[in-house]
Amino acid sequence: MYAQVKKADSLKIPGQRDSVPVQYFFFEGDSIPRTAIELDPVFVFQPLVFDNYEAKRHYYILKRKTLKVYPYAKLAAERLTELNERLGRMETNADRNRYTRIIQKYIEEEFSAELKKLTRTEGQILVKLIYRQTGNTAFDLVRNLRSGWRAFWYNTTASMFDISLKETYEPSVVHEDYLIEDILQRAFASEQLEPQASVLDFDYGELTNKWSINKLDPN
Numbered sequence: 001m002y003a004q005v006k007k008a009d010s011l012k013i014p015g016q017r018d019s020v021p022v023q024y025f026f027f028e029g030d031s032i033p034r035t036a037i038e039l040d041p042v043f044v045f046q047p048l049v050f051d052n053y054e055a056k057r058h059y060y061i062l063k064r065k066t067l068k069v070y071p072y073a074k075l076a077a078e079r080l081t082e083l084n085e086r087l088g089r090m091e092t093n094a095d096r097n098r099y100t101r102i103i104q105k106y107i108e109e110e111f112s113a114e115l116k117k118l119t120r121t122e123g124q125i126l127v128k129l130i131y132r133q134t135g136n137t138a139f140d141l142v143r144n145l146r147s148g149w150r151a152f153w154y155n156t157t158a159s160m161f162d163i164s165l166k167e168t169y170e171p172s173v174v175h176e177d178y179l180i181e182d183i184l185q186r187a188f189a190s191e192q193l194e195p196q197a198s199v200l201d202f203d204y205g206e207l208t209n210k211w212s213i214n215k216l217d218p219n
Contacts, residue, residue, distance in 0.1 A: 045185075045186055045189070046208065046212070059179060062176070062179055062180065062183065063183045065119075065121060065122045065125055066125055066129075066180050066183045066184065067183070067187060067192065067193065068118075068122060069118065069122050069123075069125050069126040069129060070129055070184065070187075070193055071193075072114070072115065072126055072129075073126055073129035073130045073132065073133050074133060074196045076130055076133065076134070077130070077133035077134050077196065078196075080134055080141070083099075083100070086099060087099065087100070120163060123163045124163045124164070124167060127163060127164070127167045128167055128168070128177065128180065129169065129180070131167065131168050131169040131200075132169040132198045132199075132200060133196060133198065133199065135199040135200060137165060137166050137167065137168060138165040138166075138167075139165035139166045171207050172202055172207060172210065175211065178207055178211050181202075181204060181207065182204075182208070185204050
């Protein structure tokens with residue numbers, strides 16, 4: 001897309017004798033001239049400031065783990081959406097069962113081996129991010145999906161790491177969840193990670209303001 005700029009000779013303003021030159025912008029595929037160009041909003045991130053070395057160390061360890069597991073949460077959300085959409089279009093239980101087995105095998109081959117390499121804390125962050133992406137706890141997904149999916153999730157998460165599959169993601173009340181969101185937003189902005197919108201209702205800017213105020217006035 002490109003814009004051509006043309007300047008009109010003058011624009012008459014009622015009540016004034018003088019004229020004001022106006023620039024018009026013409027975009028490819030758009031026959032209507034515009035007098036302004038709308039730009040996407042740009043978020044300016046606050047500089048990272050830590051109270052002490054331990055806080056800094058915790059943040060960067062959390063960052064490394066979050067960047068590692070986010071792609072798995074994103075993939076899980078995509079596969080779950082695809083599964084539910086296709087199952088909804090199928091008329092018989094036999095077709096649904098057959099398709100579920102195909103997707104289960106595909107996901108296991110795609111990243112189950114990698115999941116088994118995760119540490120306990122990485123597995124717990126993954127559960128949080130799955131909730132961020134789907135709005136469902138891993139426990140609910142396991143309970144609602146078919147037996148093959150139950151086995152897959154238990155074999156690659158809870159039984160391996162002794163983690164809570166009921167963990168949610170609440171960046172407005174849990175500081176570590178906010179730090180995870182901060183890590184994600186910075187990674188999205190720098191194109192380090194491919195963004196995927198959360199299904200949860202929160203605003204990162206408002207969260208940043210809230211936690212900054214809490215830090216200054218913990219009471």
